Amino acid sequence: MKNRKKIIGIIVLLLALGLITAGIMDGGLFEVKTKAVTICQECIGLG
Numbered sequence: 569m570k571n572r573k574k575i576i577g578i579i580v581l582l583l584a585l586g587l588i589t590a591g592i593m594d595g596g597l598f599e600v601k602t603k604a605v606t607i608c609q610e611c612i613g614l615g
Contacts, residue, residue: 591597
């Protein structure tokens, strides 16, 4: 039972890393960063 939980955890971790990598390669990192900077500038009143 303990090994099963460990294996499931490893599978979930690998899937998460795969999806993060796919998002970065698709340009998602740039898009998220741009949106975050825009929101921060609006909140502080710079933009």
